[in-house]
Amino acid sequence: MYSRMLVLRFPKTEVEKPIVCYLARDFDLTFNILKATILPRKEGVMVMELSGTRKNFTLGVEYLKKHNIQVQAVGQDIKRNKKKCTHCGACIAVCPTGALSIKRPEMMVVFDHKKCSICGLCVPACPPRAMEIRTTGTPILK
Ligand code: SF4
Ligand code: SF4
Incomplete structure (x- = not known):
């Protein structure tokens, strides 16, 4: 099973068509829509998780692109907001992964982004919410 979080941008000519339903019917893909918005100029933006076999996933994305729908894969990154961090060590x-460690003798918590696996465990553990997950979008199947 292959699964990716996607951002779809629909041109106004396609906004009212049930294109996403065809992903299930014709490509045996399952989808979970997390957000769907129609922008003022009538373009549509949808965030969804799309799952299926790798082959069907590729065929489904190609189908979307044939309908001039821009498809981006959502990625995640993690950042520490230095202004919020109190160096509590939690x-x-x-x-x-050891991406967060204490620097002695200063007793400052340092974040090594290269070691971070973006597991997200530090986000709820941080009392002032200094560890932040950021979502990015990159084009898929260009
Ligand atoms: S838990 Fe949060 S506030 Fe504490 S050291 Fe880690 S990032 Fe900083
Ligand atoms: S996201 Fe995971 S690996 Fe990265 S700093 Fe937080 S706990 Fe460590």
Whole structure:
């Protein structure tokens, strides 16, 4: 099973067509729509998780692109908001990769982005919510 979080941007000519339903009917894909918005100029934006076999996933995305729908894969990144961080050290205990560690003798918590697996465990562990997950979008099947 292959699964990706996608952002779809529909041109106004396609907004009212049930194109996403055809992904299930014709390509045996399942989808979970997390957000759907119609922008003022009538373009549509939809965030969804799309799942199926790798082959069907590729065929489904090609089908969307044939209908001039822009398809982007959603990625995630994690950042530490240095203004919010109090260097309490709570995140170090939950970080499985050593991306968060204490620098001695300053007793400052340092974040090594290269070691981060983006597991997200530090986000709820941080009392002032200094660890933030950010969502990015990159074109898929260009
Ligand atoms: S838990 Fe949050 S506030 Fe505490 S050191 Fe980690 S990032 Fe900073
Ligand atoms: S997201 Fe996971 S690996 Fe990255 S700093 Fe937080 S706990 Fe560590």
